Amino acid sequence: MKYARFFIPLFIFFGLVGFLFKGLFLDPKEVPSPLIDKPAPAFALPLLDKPDTSFKRDDMLGKVWLLNVFASWCVACREEHPLLVEFSRQKLLPIYGLNYKDERVDGMKWLARFGNPYDGSLYDRDGRVGIDFGVYGVPESFLIDAKGVIRYKQIGPFTPEAIETKLIPLVQQLQKEAGHV
């Protein structure tokens, strides 16, 4: 008992190790978005394949939907894309693409080559809508509820686990919420 206080540095050491160990698994690139639980920024963009057709945020009011930011130049998108194509086959919710700072032809070619999971793709040539959504690393995805509020943001590519454990349960919950409105 007399020597108990000599263990204090040891405990402090273990505390520090605990924090540092936790830090190994934190990704500083994942900056929590301030847009969660806020209305999605208003936008009106032409469709990727139909430059004359405009698509607005409010077109999707009343539906739970996913907005996935992608670009043909984005390497991580290629990794994520097969998962989205697979997920879109479940027809759980409408998925829209935001073709971010891309050439129209490149974006369309990319979708033709790797498959098109989107119900429609919006074309954001100069990245302004991307800025409004706080996009800083493609791919990013936003889950938007029936009232047009952003409820979840996936930073970086979706993983099979993220789709199974986060996205799908949340989509089902939001769709249930929307049913009661």
Place this chain on the structure above:
Amino acid sequence: MFKALLRSLLLAVALGGGLAQANEAAPASADPVLEARMLSITAELRCLVCQNQTIADSHADLAVDLRQQVREMLQKGQSDQQILDYMTARYGDFVLYRPPFKSTTMLLWVGPGVMLVAGLVMLVLILRRRSRMPADRFDPDEPENADGSPANTPEHPAS
């Protein structure tokens, strides 16, 4: 195949970088006062793509776009605060190199001060307790040789 891909990728990066700089240089000369204000604001903002650079310093595509955005907002006569609000609304407080003082950032701001004060208090307590201790609680000072060097030092050449 892989090499060719890599080479074209490198080329694309090199060309892309060149283009970005070329795009950016044009408006810079237009109005030196506006440009200086733009740089002073963007020097306060973190580039989220390369997190240890400011938006003023970074050559990332997003930083180039955001500098242009700030220029346009200044041209519309918006204040510095309006621009900072615009950025935090999209990217959060993390974008500010000087985060605001609020409940979530309190530890960040007061933490170092609290630790300094705690350390000083500990130091004073320990020193005061020691000064009150009787002399026999301490090891006796080592006896010294006549020339002032410590006793029993094997390295010390025998004279």
